[in-house]
Amino acid sequence: MREMISELSAKLHSGEMSSVELTKEYIKAIEEANPRINAYVHTTFDYALEGAEIADKLLKQGNASALCGIPMALKDNICTDGLLTTCCSKILDGFKPYYDAAVWEKLKAQGAVLLGKANMDEFAMGSTSESSCYGAPLNPRNLDHVTGGSSGGSAAAVCANMAAYALGSDTGGSVRQPASFCGIVGLKPTYGAVSRYGLIAYGSSLDQIGPLTYSVKDAAVVFDAIKGVDRRDQTSKAFDYSSILKSLNQDIKGKRIGVAEEFFEGIDPDMKTQIYEGIKLFEKNGAEIVNIKLPALKLALPVYYIIACAEASSNLGRYDGIRYGYRTDSYDSIDDMIYKTRSKGFGDEVKRRIMLGTYVLSSGYYDAYYKKAIVIREEINREFNDIFEKCDVLIAPTAPNTAFSLNFKGASPVEMYLSDICTVPINIAGIPSISVPCGKDAKGLPIGMQIIGKKFDEATILNMAYFYEQNSEDKVGIYEGGVRI
Amino acid sequence: MAESVIIERRLKMAVTKIEIEKLAKLARLRFSDEELEKFAGEFDEIIAFADTINQSVEGGTDEIRSVGSQLISFEELREDEVIPSLPNEKIVSNVEDKDGFFSVRRSKK
Numbered sequence: 231m232r233e234m235i236s237e238l239s240a241k242l243h244s245g246e247m248s249s250v251e252l253t254k255e256y257i258k259a260i261e262e263a264n265p266r267i268n269a270y271v272h273t274t275f276d277y278a279l280e281g282a283e284i285a286d287k288l289l290k291q292g293n294a295s296a297l298c299g300i301p302m303a304l305k306d307n308i309c310t311d312g313l314l315t316t317c318c319s320k321i322l323d324g325f326k327p328y329y330d331a332a333v334w335e336k337l338k339a340q341g342a343v344l345l346g347k348a349n350m351d352e353f354a355m356g357s358t359s360e361s362s363c364y365g366a367p368l369n370p371r372n373l374d375h376v377t378g379g380s381s382g383g384s385a386a387a388v389c390a391n392m393a394a395y396a397l398g399s400d401t402g403g404s405v406r407q408p409a410s411f412c413g414i415v416g417l418k419p420t421y422g423a424v425s426r427y428g429l430i431a432y433g434s435s436l437d438q439i440g441p442l443t444y445s446v447k448d449a450a451v452v453f454d455a456i457k458g459v460d461r462r463d464q465t466s467k468a469f470d471y472s473s474i475l476k477s478l479n480q481d482i483k484g485k486r487i488g489v490a491e492e493f494f495e496g497i498d499p500d501m502k503t504q505i506y507e508g509i510k511l512f513e514k515n516g517a518e519i520v521n522i523k524l525p526a527l528k529l530a531l532p533v534y535y536i537i538a539c540a541e542a543s544s545n546l547g548r549y550d551g552i553r554y555g556y557r558t559d560s561y562d563s564i565d566d567m568i569y570k571t572r573s574k575g576f577g578d579e580v581k582r583r584i585m586l587g588t589y590v591l592s593s594g595y596y597d598a599y600y601k602k603a604i605v606i607r608e609e610i611n612r613e614f615n616d617i618f619e620k621c622d623v624l625i626a627p628t629a630p631n632t633a634f635s636l637n638f639k640g641a642s643p644v645e646m647y648l649s650d651i652c653t654v655p656i657n658i659a660g661i662p663s664i665s666v667p668c669g670k671d672a673k674g675l676p677i678g679m680q681i682i683g684k685k686f687d688e689a690t691i692l693n694m695a696y697f698y699e700q701n702s703e704d705k706v707g708i709y710e711g712g713v714r715i
Numbered sequence: 716m717a718e719s720v721i722i723e724r725r726l727k728m729a730v731t732k733i734e735i736e737k738l739a740k741l742a743r744l745r746f747s748d749e750e751l752e753k754f755a756g757e758f759d760e761i762i763a764f765a766d767t768i769n770q771s772v773e774g775g776t777d778e779i780r781s782v783g784s785q786l787i788s789f790e791e792l793r794e795d796e797v798i799p800s801l802p803n804e805k806i807v808s809n810v811e812d813k814d815g816f817f818s819v820r821r822s823k824k
Binding site for chain 2: 324325326328329461464529531532533535536543547550552553554555557561562563564566567568569570572573576581582584585586588589590592598599602603606642643644647
């Protein structure tokens with residue numbers, strides 16, 4: 231059996247084991263499996279053991295939090311004071327931030343233990359994590375396949391039990407899709423529910439930090455710990471959440487589940503069957519199914535890429551080699567230095583997206599692309615608002631496919647963009663969504679079911695996911711390996 | 716630019732190397748000839764993909780209403796307040812500094 235956070239926490243609180251002992255088990259598991267899986271790109275074992283000692287003191291004092299002493303991982307785009315944070319990009323080579331991201335500040339104050347920084351697509355731009363400058367992480371479920379992305383290292387670390395949980399970031403599906411590919415749980419909270427302070431920006435109006443966990447209850451514990459308004463993130467909101475963990479009761483009677491055919495167009499038939507079986511399970515247990523339409527959904531992909539890339543081209547303008555990270559060795563003027571640093575420091579996908587962003591913001595094209603995308607974004611929001619008048623949640627696949635095989639060379643950049651169809655509309659609308667394992671395909675690869683909710687209604691989607699997790703027979707199975715206590 | 720003009724333009728011609736070089740300059744990026752060749756093909760496909768928003772909206776660009784994003788409310792701005800900034804030695808800790816300033820090598824021009 232793999233232990234959940236609550237079980238590990240009970241052992242630490244009762245004194246059955248110490249956080250230092252637990253942390254050493256995780257370090258052992260990472261040393262054994264990481265050379266194969268490549269989930270971590272920077273390990274912080276000394277820092278982890280120091281953190282574990284502090285946690286043990288807090289535990290002895292009593293009143294320690296549920297996450298006190300529990301070892302975890304952060305995606306490599308979440309800033310940690312004095313510890314490497316590189317976005318898996320050459321351009322941030324050697325970068326050590328001088329402050330903690332708000333989420334790490336919160337977790338650290340609660341006694342969390344940081345094992346290291348997790349692999350990801352360069353600047354979170356990708357769906358396979360293969361654009362990492364450190365090489366791709368491998369899917370622990372099947373090492374010939376990708377983890378998904380961009381939070382692929384976070385997903386692999388949790389799946390292979392090299393971390394009790396991890397944080398990732400989700401701009402267009404980057405928490406949910408790798409969670410789906412690796413057969414774990416991934417939550418993208420409402421835009422504004424979790425502070426983005428210290429998250430290295432990609433598409434600021436879409437980015438949101440979320441947990442990747444082994445179970446739905448674990449996702450609730452971590453979300454409860456990281457949510458909240460922060461004066462340093464002007465888009466964060468003071469929403470009065472009560473404890474979501476305490477509200478999980480599996481009561482789904484009378485819940486109205488929206489199903490939009492548009493989400494199922496072109497998806498793998500095995501997956502469609504599995505997700506519909508899942509929907510039936512809810513129906514059998516008292517939920518009501520509402521067929522709905524989302525005509526603007528087909529526009530979500532181009533709208534997403536236009537907005538995300540426009541914001542990225544602006545956000546990534548700061549990498550000039552002057553203040554941090556990589557700087558070219560040879561240059562004959564300050565301009566030459568900036569050009570060479572950026573051209574050598576960024577990888578191909580990042581350059582493609584900066585170029586697209588520059589194009590849609592440039593004179594003559596701004597109205598036709600960027601401004602129009604903003605207008606359609608409003609239309610998509612309106613459609614979602616109308617839908618949530620008629621239903622409590624929406625159910626959809628997390629991705630149109632299971633994990634791609636490694637080095638999947640057949641696909642062009644645009645073909646890869648199309649694989650984000652199920653997740654990007656949720657970021658455009660700023661609403662919360664959770665991916666929960668939903669059986670396997672014919673090749674034995676995990677399938678993810680996405681449960682989408684109203685703004686700030688994480689409680690409902692987590693409760694629906696909890697019901698499904700506890701009552702479905704389509705178990706993905708436990709990954710054999712990693713920490714066993 | 717009117718919608719029809721854009722679609723017509725897309726049908727007629729690919730994004731030229733000259734256009735890409737202009738964009739690269741705006742983005743402070745440089746491409747070798749070989750990279751430019753590969754990139755031009757990919758970029759064409761990417762722009763055609765972005766263009767799908769133009770084909771699908773009734774009214775076209777001329778009728779676009781000017782709306783602000785609802786995601787950010789300007790009514791909820793916080794008061795300005797003075798708080799301590801990060802210490803200088805931390806700010807320059809990632810590069811070789813000169814007396815607390817960021818420094819680059821002297822260049823010819």
